[in-house]
Amino acid sequence: MYIIITKQHMDKTFSQSSGDFVDYLEKENLDKAPELQEHFFDQHHDRVSPKHVVKDIDGNTAKLRKNAPKFYSLTINPSQRELKHIGNDPEKLRQFVRETMKDYASAFYRDKPVPVDSIKYYAKIEYERRYKGYDREIKENQPYRAQIVKLQHDLVKIGRGELEGDSQSIKKTIEQLKAEAPHHIHGKMVEQGMKKPGLQTHVHIIVSRRDVTNTLSLSPGSSHKASEITLNGNAVKRGFHRDVFFGNAEKTFDRLFKYERNFVESYTAHKMYNKEPYKFFAHLMSLPTNEKSAALKMMGRSGLHVPNLNIPTNQVQLALKAFKQLKRTIDMAKDAGSIGI
Numbered sequence: 001m002y003i004i005i006t007k008q009h010m011d012k013t014f015s016q017s018s019g020d021f022v023d024y025l026e027k028e029n030l031d032k033a034p035e036l037q038e039h040f041f042d043q044h045h046d047r048v049s050p051k052h053v054v055k056d057i058d059g060n061t062a063k064l065r066k067n068a069p070k071f072y073s074l075t076i077n078p079s080q081r082e083l084k085h086i087g088n089d090p091e092k093l094r095q096f097v098r099e100t101m102k103d104y105a106s107a108f109y110r111d112k113p114v115p116v117d118s119i120k121y122y123a124k125i126e127y128e129r130r131y132k133g134y135d136r137e138i139k140e141n142q143p144y145r146a147q148i149v150k151l152q153h154d155l156v157k158i159g160r161g162e163l164e165g166d167s168q169s170i171k172k173t174i175e176q177l178k179a180e181a182p183h184h185i186h187g188k189m190v191e192q193g194m195k196k197p198g199l200q201t202h203v204h205i206i207v208s209r210r211d212v213t214n215t216l217s218l219s220p221g222s223s224h225k226a227s228e229i230t231l232n233g234n235a236v237k238r239g240f241h242r243d244v245f246f247g248n249a250e251k252t253f254d255r256l257f258k259y260e261r262n263f264v265e266s267y268t269a270h271k272m273y274n275k276e277p278y279k280f281f282a283h284l285m286s287l288p289t290n291e292k293s294a295a296l297k298m299m300g301r302s303g304l305h306v307p308n309l310n311i312p313t314n315q316v317q318l319a320l321k322a323f324k325q326l327k328r329t330i331d332m333a334k335d336a337g338s339i340g341i
Contacts, residue, residue: 001250001265002077005220005242007069018057018071018206022050025124025204038090040122043098053122057206060120062214072220074121074205076100078253081298083199085259090125090201096256097123097203100249104207107245108218109237119218120208129200130193137183137190144181145191148174220245243267263287264295 008021029037040048061070076097078086086092105116131138151170157163158170183190185197211218220240246267254261263269263284273280284295 001079001082001253001267002270003246003249004073004075004077006073006075007221008071008073016058016066016070017054019054021071021073021206022054022057025126025206026050028126028128038125038127040124041094041097042122043101043116043119046094048122053206056120057122057208060208060210060212060214062210064209064217068209069219069221070209072207072209074104074207074220076203076205076249078201079265080199081265082253082259083201086257088199088201092257093125093201093203094123096253097205099252099256101205103245103248103252104220107220107241107248109239109241111237114211114218118211118213118216120210120212121205123203123205125201125203127201129196129202131190131196133192138192141181141183141190144177144189148177151177243271262291262295262298264298 008018025040039046040050040053042048057071064070078093101119101121102116105114105119108114133139151174154163154165155167155170158165158167178189181189185194188194207220209217209219220242250261250267253259269280269283272283284292287295
């Protein structure tokens with residue numbers, strides 16, 4: 001499970017409307033018959049029109065400055081292993097979103113609890129993802145892609161008589177480079193814009209900056225961490241517990257669907273890997289044998305980068321050795337799922 005929270009942003013300014021974002025979220029519906037389209041939903045309704053979403057979010061911005069975000073975007077990205085566990089069922093995803101938005105509401109640090117019905121949000125399920133420039137597969141294919149583009153330009157110049165060369169030899173080299181590139185889908189070199197394989201279902205949520213009464217500001221931004229300030233001589237709670245929200249969302253998924261989460265799938269492991277890699281690998285090696293084996297398989301399938309560390313403990317050195325061995329034989333681990341780590 002990987003959850004991202006981002007504020008509404010367009011270049012250096014904030015748009016005064018959610019229309020562009022809502023239009024973007026309608027992209028998968030463009031070529032689908034009405035009965036096959038996915039609809040926006042909220043805490044109590046399964047079908048909300050895009051027009052209503054824009055009107056409701058745009059009309060809920062009282063007292064917000066022009067240079068302040070009007071809404072936030074949450075993206076919920078279940079792993080392929082999690083999606084397989086629930087059968088990629090959209091009804092179960094809607095159930096999970098509604099329950100985890102209760103976790104979102106409870107993560108606000110306020111003097112009084114924030115109920116979920118005070119959150120104005122609309123969610124949309126999407127089933128596709130396409131490769132982008134920052135994806136590992138695109139980056140690792142890029143040196144081959146650069147050579148191919150240059151050779152293709154040379155072919156054009158040869159055709160115009162601007163350059164001498166053997167066109168057939170160049171075409172053969174291009175095909176060889178395509179074959180040598182490290183990442184392919186159905187025999188074709190992975191390029192930007194191609195659909196990603198496997199289950200790619202995820203959920204976009206647009207959340208108003210203001211509560212449903214349009215009187216209170218509820219910001220989950222990273223600059224609004226849980227804290228207390230003194231206002232008119234009184235201590236006032238404010239902010240948002242991101243870590244609490246992310247952790248509780250995982251627990252909600254596990255509780256709803258009886259999912260047995262491996263250590264490396266957890267938000268705790270994600271943070272530990274980024275901040276304390278020594279501790280991460282030490283903990284990994286302390287897992288029971290079956291869970292440790294499954295964890296290493298998941299790590300390999302996810303393409304997790306293992307840093308070149310001079311790790312002092314024998315257990316962690318063994319973990320690194322096992323991981324490197326797994327990387328060489330990972331195609332055999334067909335039963336492992338990918339993780340968002």
